[in-house]
Amino acid sequence: MTQDGRAPLPASIDETIALLEAHDYLVERRLATVVFLALRMKRPLFLEGEAGVGKTEVAKTLAAALDRPLIRLQCYEGLDVASAVYEWNYPAQMLEIRLSEAAGVRDRERLETDIFAEKHLIRRPVLQALGQPGMAAPVFLIDELDRTDEAFEAFLLEVLSDFQVTIPELGTIKAAEPPIVIITTNRTREIHDALKRRCLYHWVDYPDAAQELEIIRRKVPGCADALSRQLVGYVQRLRSLDLFKNPGVAETIDWATALTELDKLALDPETISDTLGTLLKYQDDIARIQGDEGKRLLSDVKAELLAAG
Known part of the structure; x- marks a missing residue:
């Protein structure tokens, strides 16, 4: 532990x-290298890759491992400053105005100072990530x-360059x-x-x-060893197909x-067909694997494991 x-x-x-x-995130050395450098250089880390490869989990694991708060900004189309950075507590401001009027305050400059005080500021994830007095720097x-x-994206440039936000009524925080800072993208469009340029970059690929x-073995310890080998071999082969979503x-x-919840010890065609909805999320992909191709994949996996001993 450090002094604080x-x-x-x-x-x-x-x-x-x-x-x-130690927190059950298995990491290959190249990813560990860029994580280490991002921590030492105090630079944002930009992680790109397909959905479900563990990009978000890097931030969660770092927060747990370093005992830091995790602040998450979940992006979506139409995300604006009010939702991501800050907004003013309008009901509280109106109450402040009414109380000031009742007390006979007529000084407009003083009134503006009172209603745009920091106590009326609602901090959204970006502003929360910049911290408050006594708060450890979080994982953002x-x-x-x-x-x-x-x-x-353009708004974020100031945040990522200088770790600051300018609020017209208050100044720069x-x-x-x-x-x-960990930034993730599934590359549905180019950033x-x-x-x-303000970040260190790494492409997160599927594991071998x-x-x-x-x-x-770490995440589902109750899964039988033979079943684990079969399902991993099956998933690895699925990713080699031209599916809509691997x-x-x-x-x-x-x-x-x-x-494991179904008490299965090995894969069979019927079990695969019944549980594909936990693995594949598009009907065209499911329909394709429920047919002869799915049986062929299972046969290939079992033959490979038998040959490997």
Whole structure:
């Protein structure tokens, strides 16, 4: 622990790997390297990749491992400053005006000072992430940035460059200590270079079979070993097909959990057909795998595992 009681930042890439794995986030060395550098350089970390590969989980794990608050800005189309940054508490301001009038206050400048005081400021995620006195610098997750528009991206430039926000009525609010910023995108559209330049970048890919198997062992400890091997092999083969949406790690975990709840010890065509809704989310993909192709995949997986011993 540091003098202020917080968990210290990792001092090396190996410590970063150990820190994340201690909280059950298995990380390959390249990702651990860019996480370590982002922490040491106090730069935002831009994580791009398919949905369900564990980008959001990086922020959650860091917050838990470093004992920091997690502040999440979930992006969506039409996100504006009032929802993301701040807004004024209008009912409280109106009450302040009525009380001032009742007390006979006629000084317009004083009244404006009173109604635009910080006590009437509602802090949304961006402003919360810049911190308040006595609060540890949080982990600030800007999730699925590609869902917003370019105007909101432009607004974020000041936040990511100087860790500050300008409020016309109050002035500039600057973070005493920069938050740990994690930005994720599923690449449904390209993010502008001006924002990317302010960040360290990493593409998060699907894990290989060995890593995904270890993830299942940690996240679903009740899943039988033979079943874990079969379902991981099956998911790995699914990702090689031309599906509308490949299953992510989150879906693999859901599938393993579902099969464990059904007390399954091994995969069979009927079980796969009955539980595909936990793994695939589009009917065209499900219909394709429920047919002969799904049976062929299972046969290939079992043959491969039998050959491997």
